[in-house]
Structures are given as structure tokens and as C-alpha cells.
Amino acid sequence: MGPEELQQALAPALGDRLLGVEPFAGTAGRVRFRAEGALDLFRAVLALGFTHLSTVGGIDWVDHREVFYIAWSDDRKQYVLLSADLPADAPHIESATPVWPSANWHERETWEFVDITFDHHPDLRHLLMPDGYEFHPLLRSFKLHEPEELEVKTRHV
Amino acid sequence: MAGTASTPKPVAPVSGSDPGPELPMAGQPxxxxxxxxxxxxxxxxxxxxxxxxxxxxxxxxxxxxxxxxxxxxxNSLFPLHWGLACCAIEFAAAFGARWDAERFGVVPRSSPRQCDLMIVNGTVTWKVAHKLITLYEQMPEPKWVIAMGNCATGGGPFRTAYSVVPGVDKLVPVDVYIAGCPPRPEAMLDGILRLEQLIRDRKE
Structure with missing residues (x-):
């Protein structure tokens, strides 16, 4: 399955919310989509046989943020990469947990590290950091703290 | 009050199922x-x-x-049997056959309620910090803490990281620090012996 096939298969379900499919090494293609069409896209991709959501992640590009999903199809032996650009101010996207339950912890981690909110997530709280941790450490704006400063801010844990 | 020391019997020739001569300890005191x-x-x-x-x-x-x-x-220190990071491998090796820390009376116990020594062997993250404090508080007095390795001593290479406690002495009082990344089992035994010196000189 190549980018053209992927485009033809996904276009009916998404319409103009599908921004394009480009070749990406090692995958069936990189699907760029608008955040509003997230849940429809996930369902369409699952219907194509990509049953295993391998990972969810986020990137802070300073002027905007990107959220990406990598899904694997056991039948096709292929990955597919889905990515959407989000505004830098209050980025949020629909949660993929209704389609792929394994998105749960990945989305918690993405929220915790790059501050992308996943709407209708069943349990959006800290995964790797203690409760009450105030930072999103993988943002570009995050500065490494002096140990004493960090200690004061997280003392209540 | 001299006893009647029995003279050893003449050794009988061993044959068949004969158990042989009687051992000296088995006789009358x-x-x-x-x-x-x-x-x-x-x-x-x-x-x-x-x-x-x-x-x-x-x-x-x-x-x-x-x-x-x-x-x-x-002479009967009971450390908590737990591991946080790679120092736990050296911790385990120190209790294995080659270094055999048990000859100093150090036996790891699995419950903090049976322990009087906590060996913090590894990187302490903020996520695990309150669990460490809980375990420490569950240990009965008197109790001691050994910070094993650079991470537990001062955060090590992760000192300025966003998720690591820069030294376990921010959380619990530490008696002995062991340097190394990770310390060899000999260093750990040295730390335990230094702790035993501290306990020997304890006044109160």
C-alpha cells in the first residue's frame, strides 16, 4: 500500500480534512490531517487493517505543535504515520482511545511532556511524573532548573 | 571438680555396615x-x-x-531488599557467593517492618520519592540509611534533570555515602563496615 492508495482510501471519509498523503520511509505513507477530522480518520485507518497503535507522540515546533500517531497493520506488514498540526496556544485534539484503547497511556505521556490536551480521554493525568508536577518538560520553553529550585516547586509530592 | 575423662577406645577395624569408632563428642562431657x-x-x-x-x-x-x-x-543489620536502578545489580552481587555480605551479619529482608537499614541503590525520581519516604517511615527505630552510588548521593549525571531527586538526603537523613557509578561490591561492603563503625560509636 502506497501513498496514492492511502489517499484514495481515506479521502471519502475525510473530505477536505485530509490535507494530503506523502511518502515516508518505512511506512505506507504520512497522512497529514486537520485536527477536527481526527476521530473519522482513526476509524478509517482502523478499517484499513491498521489494528495496532504503536505510539503517540508530540513535537514542539515553537510556532506550532505537532501530534503524530504510528499504527501497524499485521495483515499488510506496514506502518502508517498520521500527523496533525496544532496551534501553539492551547493545543487539543480528540482522543484516540475509542478506536485504539492502547492510546490511553501514550496520550497521557504526550499530554504530560508536550502539553497537548486530548479531549474525551478517559483518564488524563500524570503517567511518569508525580501528581502535582507543574512542568511540561519536553517543551522548548522549559529550562533545566537548578536542583534546589525544582525541589521547592515539587516539595508537596 | 575434675571430671572422669574417658580414655579413647581402641579403633576397631571398619568392615561392612560397621559405623566405625565412636566420635569423641558423642561421649559423656x-x-x-x-x-x-x-x-x-x-x-x-x-x-x-x-x-x-x-x-x-x-x-x-x-x-x-x-x-x-x-x-x-x-552485627545484625537488616537492609531493605529492594532496587531502584543499576546499583541494585551490584547490591545483589554483594549478597551473592563471591562477596557474601552475610558474613558481616547483613541479611536483606523483604518487609520494611523487619529492617533497620535502607540502602538506596539507584536513581531516585520524584515519582518514587514519596514511596521511599513511606518505606523509610515504616522501618522501626533505630534505623540508618546508606546512599549507594552517585545518583542517590547527589543525583549523579541526572542532577539537573526534570524528574530526578538531586540526592536522597533531600528526603531522608543519610548516614553513609558510597561513591561510584555503580560502586563495586567491595565499596558497598566498605560502606556497610563504616556504618558499623558509626553504630559502634553511638552514644545515645
Whole structure:
């Protein structure tokens, strides 16, 4: 399955919310989509046989943020990469947990590290950091703290 | 009160299922037990009691009893059997056959309620910090803490990281620091022996 096939298969379900499919090494293609069409896209991709959501992640590009999903199809032996650009101010996207339950912890981690909110997530709280941790450490704006400063801010844990 | 020391019997030739000559320990004791008991109750215990009473009256109770407790405590340290990071591998090796930390009376126990020593062997993250404090508080007094390795001592290479406690002494009082990344089992044994020195000199 190549980018053209992927485009033809996904276009009916998404319409103009599908921004394009480009070749990406090692995958069936990189699907760029608008955040509003997230849940429809996930369902369409699952219907194509990509049953295993391998990972969810986020990137802070300073002027905007990107959220990406990598899904694997056991039948096709292929990955597919889905990515959407989000505004830098209050980025949020629909949660993929209704389609792929394994998105749960990945989305918690993405929220915790790059501050992308996943709407209708069943349990959006800290995964790797203690409760009450105030930072999103993988943002570009995050500065490494002096140990004493960090200690004061997280003392209540 | 000389006993009747039995002379060893002549060795019989071993043949078939013959168990052989009787072992010397299996015979009658050189001094009959009744005589030992009488000696203990009538002479030794009153004399020791009198000497101890005199000593306590002269030097005070704490000064006399404390070394006994210190001696007992330092020779039966029970560290908590847990591991946080790669130092736990060296921790495990120190209790294995080659280094055999048990010869110093150090036996890991799996429940903090049976422990008096916490060896923090690895990187302490903020996520695990309150669990570490809970375990420490569950340990009965008196208790000691050894910070094993650079991470537990001061955060190590992760000192400025966003998720790592820069030294476990921010959370619990530490008695002995062991340097190394990770420390070899010899270094860990050295740390335990230094802790035993601390306990030996404990005044209160």
C-alpha cells in the first residue's frame, strides 16, 4: 500500500480534512490531517487493517505543535504515520482511545511532556511524573532548573 | 571438680555396615552437666551481677548497657531488599557467593517492618520519592540509611534533570555515602563496615 492508495482510501471519509498523503520511509505513507477530522480518520485507518497503535507522540515546533500517531497493520506488514498540526496556544485534539484503547497511556505521556490536551480521554493525568508536577518538560520553553529550585516547586509530592 | 575423662577406645577395624569408632563428642562431657549448672547458678551469676551492679553504680546505666546494644545492632543489620536502578545489580552481587555480605551479619529482608537499614541503590525520581519516604517511615527505630552510588548521593549525571531527586538526603537523613557509578561490591561492603563503625560509636 502506497501513498496514492492511502489517499484514495481515506479521502471519502475525510473530505477536505485530509490535507494530503506523502511518502515516508518505512511506512505506507504520512497522512497529514486537520485536527477536527481526527476521530473519522482513526476509524478509517482502523478499517484499513491498521489494528495496532504503536505510539503517540508530540513535537514542539515553537510556532506550532505537532501530534503524530504510528499504527501497524499485521495483515499488510506496514506502518502508517498520521500527523496533525496544532496551534501553539492551547493545543487539543480528540482522543484516540475509542478506536485504539492502547492510546490511553501514550496520550497521557504526550499530554504530560508536550502539553497537548486530548479531549474525551478517559483518564488524563500524570503517567511518569508525580501528581502535582507543574512542568511540561519536553517543551522548548522549559529550562533545566537548578536542583534546589525544582525541589521547592515539587516539595508537596 | 575434675571430671572422669574417658580414655579413647581402641579403633576397631571398619568392615561392612560397621559405623566405625565412636566420635569423641558423642561421649559423656568431660564435666558432668549438674556440676556446670551448680557452678553457674551459685558462683558465676552472683559474681557477674555484683560486678555489673558496681559498674552501673560507678559509670551510669547508659554507658554500660549501650555498648552491648551497639554490639548486637551492628552485627545484625537488616537492609531493605529492594532496587531502584543499576546499583541494585551490584547490591545483589554483594549478597551473592563471591562477596557474601552475610558474613558481616547483613541479611536483606523483604518487609520494611523487619529492617533497620535502607540502602538506596539507584536513581531516585520524584515519582518514587514519596514511596521511599513511606518505606523509610515504616522501618522501626533505630534505623540508618546508606546512599549507594552517585545518583542517590547527589543525583549523579541526572542532577539537573526534570524528574530526578538531586540526592536522597533531600528526603531522608543519610548516614553513609558510597561513591561510584555503580560502586563495586567491595565499596558497598566498605560502606556497610563504616556504618558499623558509626553504630559502634553511638552514644545515645
Amino acid at each position: 568431660a564435666v558432668p552437666f549438674v556440676e556446670i549448672e551448680a557452678l553457674r547458678t551459685q558462683q558465676f551469676i552472683p559474681a557477674a551481677k555484683e560486678a555489673l551492679t558496681d559498674l552501673i553504680a560507678e559509670q551510669g546505666q547508659a554507658k554500660v548497657i549501650r555498648p552491648v546494644f551497639n554490639w548486637a545492632g551492628r
